[in-house]
Amino acid sequence: MKKLGFDPQKYIEEQSKYILERVDHYDKLYLEFGGKLIGDMHAKRVLPGFDADAKIKLLQKLKDQAEILICVYAGDIERNKIRGDYGITYDMDILRQIDELREYGLAVNSVVITRYSGQPSTKMFINKLERRDIKVYKHAAIEDYPSNLEKIVSEEGFGKNEYIPTTKPIVVVTAPGPGSGKLATCLNQLYHESRNGKTAGYSKFETFPVWNVPLKHPLNIAYEAATVDLKDVNMIDSFHFDKYQKVAVNYNRDVETFPVIKRIIEKITGEESVYQSPTDMGVNRVGFGIVDDDVVKEASKQEIIRRCFATECDFKKGLIDEETVNRIKLIMEEVELKKEDRKAVLPAREYSERLREQTQSNDTPAVIAFELQDGRIVTGRTSSLMDSCSSAILNSIKTLANISDEILLLSPVILETIQTMKQKDLHSKITALKANEILIALAISAVTNPTAQLAYDKLSELNGVQAHSTVMLSKNDEQTLRELGLDITSDAVYPSENLYYI
Known part of the structure; x- marks a missing residue:
């Protein structure tokens, strides 16, 4: 729990x-x-x-x-x-x-x-x-x-x-x-x-x-990590301290613009502002x-790590500059965190490395690890039939439903039929089944297959699961995992050398 x-x-x-x-x-x-x-x-x-x-x-x-x-x-x-x-x-x-x-x-x-x-x-x-x-x-x-x-x-x-x-x-x-x-x-x-x-x-x-x-509580530092591209920096509200002799935390943009905003409001109204600090302005x-500070601290540290992964991926995609990446690294060092402190990271990377050694491939094998709510780690990898997201989802709900790994939830004939339709009728260059396609197949199978229904009923237990991928995911897979309630991070690695079809 x-x-x-x-x-x-x-x-x-x-x-x-x-x-x-x-x-x-x-x-x-x-x-x-x-x-x-x-x-x-x-x-x-x-x-x-x-x-x-x-x-x-x-x-x-x-x-x-x-x-x-x-x-x-x-x-x-x-x-x-x-x-x-x-x-x-x-x-x-x-x-x-x-x-x-x-x-x-x-x-x-x-x-x-x-x-x-x-x-x-x-x-x-x-x-x-x-x-x-x-x-x-x-x-x-x-x-x-x-x-x-x-x-x-x-x-x-x-x-x-x-x-x-x-x-x-x-x-x-x-x-x-x-x-x-x-x-x-x-x-x-x-x-x-x-x-x-x-x-x-x-x-x-x-x-x-x-x-x-x-000021240096992980909760507030997590805010800096979330706005690292905006270069927001938390600071003590000097106006608040000067007026009330009380320490209050705000951030640079509000503190810097407060005197100007105060003067604008006073000029508009013709009266002295009721606000003596940017903290006064806030509700x-x-x-x-907060009822358990230790729980909030740990959750905030995990969010900082999550933001670090997201920032590095955005840099890889060309969305942000190197200064932003350096900034998030400094934040990580400030809180004495490393990316491997996210529990799903090492299992995903270790499995991927084993697959690389087996296949001797230049590409990083796509593997996702799910950290279930009870702490168990479940992995999934990309195959010719389905991608790593699909595999991890099916493996996880089978684990949650205590279904043996040897039992197939989805008929291979059905999956191959969907693949054939994608390739021949829809002319898709990506034939491995995506997470949303697998979920639709599972929902249909659950109508006639009690075992599939048992696994399908466990989908709701993926809400809140922490996940990590060894490669950056497609937008569709990323969005499907979010809609299921998972928090996903990825290493800043493209799944292949293809520029468009990933």
């Missing part, structure tokens, strides 16, 4: 109470949401017990008082930026978010395109949204933002961007990723609300870093939900 280190119910109660206290001071509160609104898997991994959908469930409790603005930077649409955990582009993620928000009964006011200057792909995305009756607002970049205070807070700055009419006291401003323009959108709204004679406030719904956990009660 996985140990829990976090109480999600206590967190939701604390956070919702704190938000409502903020709302009481204003006609309207613009609440910038840091991190992911739905499916916050980072928080779930580092805080065992955390509900990945805690934020959206909290908002559901406040749905009569809240509506949502979704921001996206036009440049991210233009370059087809990918959201790593889902493997989809930011524009597609916005469509996904809108669907899920509606399922929770939450009102989506509109989509805000930030730093828009007529980019072609963004125009097409705007057309797609508007033809589905979704309101879209376009905000241009403001020259010298955020340093030129006089220009920003004027008709030539925020005044040139559209005002977004809202009707509820809490306006949640979210985005598919960092750098999407959430803060600028909040400040733009504050400017127009002030001009309309309304009292509006700004707060930031934070999760990480955790302000009341030590962050995560630290109060």
Whole structure:
């Protein structure tokens, strides 16, 4: 049984109470949401017990008082930026978010395109949204933002961007990723609300870093690892300490921009800001939900290792620079971690090395090791029939169901028929069956085969399993494992010399 280190119910109660206290001071509160609104898997991994959908469930409790603005930077649409955990582009993620928000009964006011200057792909995305009756607002970049205070807070700055009419006291401003323009959108709204004679406030719904956990706690260092490409660095909030003589942890961007943001808010409202530090601006009660610090520390260390593998793979794919890789290595050294501290790594590599010696191949044999919830290690390798993901999944559910290794869950005739269809009818150059194809075959076999049904029923027990691959996986296999709830890492090795067919 996985140990829990976090109480999600206590967190939701604390956070919702704190938000409502903020709302009481204003006609309207613009609440910038840091991190992911739905499916916050980072928080779930580092805080065992955390509900990945805690934020959206909290908002559901406040749905009569809240509506949502979704921001996206036009440049991210233009370059087809990918959201790593889902493997989809930011524009597609916005469509996904809108669907899920509606399922929770939450009102989506509109989509805000930030730093828009007529980019072609963004125009097409705007057309797609508007033809589905979704309101879209376009905000241009403001020259010298955020340093030129006089220009920003004027008709030539925020005044040139559209005002977004809202009707509820809490306006949640979210985005598919960092750098999407959430803060600028909040400040733009504050400017127009002030001009309309309304009292509006700004707060930031934070999760990480955790302000009341030590600076060098693995939980906060895991946040640095997660944002290594953004070069975020945790630091003591000097403003908070100077004002209250209390140590609080924040990160460099918030600390550096705080004086400017404070002055912008004061110029908009004509009053002294109620916030004396960037920590004051945040609504962050995560630290109060921790119930077992040792469990959280260990989970955070494992997340740092996971991020190290992911960063090295991104470098291999050409997505990030070498400086980012060096940064994650320094973080690993700081916490005295090595990649082999992830339990599934060595079994996968050792099996792969044995296969290499047997076949004398130049390519690294593709092997995946699953660390089951009870600590047992199960491996799978790529063969001419199926890939390593498929093999590991079948071997694992057979192990969980106590089915002998000699018993076949799937008829070879069925598998060969699927292979033939892929090759001859679909003209696929990849004939080894992928994980999603094997799962469909298993589901069909379970209808008539009691043994297959027994194994099929164990699929849910793969949720939370830790896995490691000796080669980088295809997007389809990676996504299938994520959907099953596995946390997968990979060595930064391509499975073959092929550039396209992997």
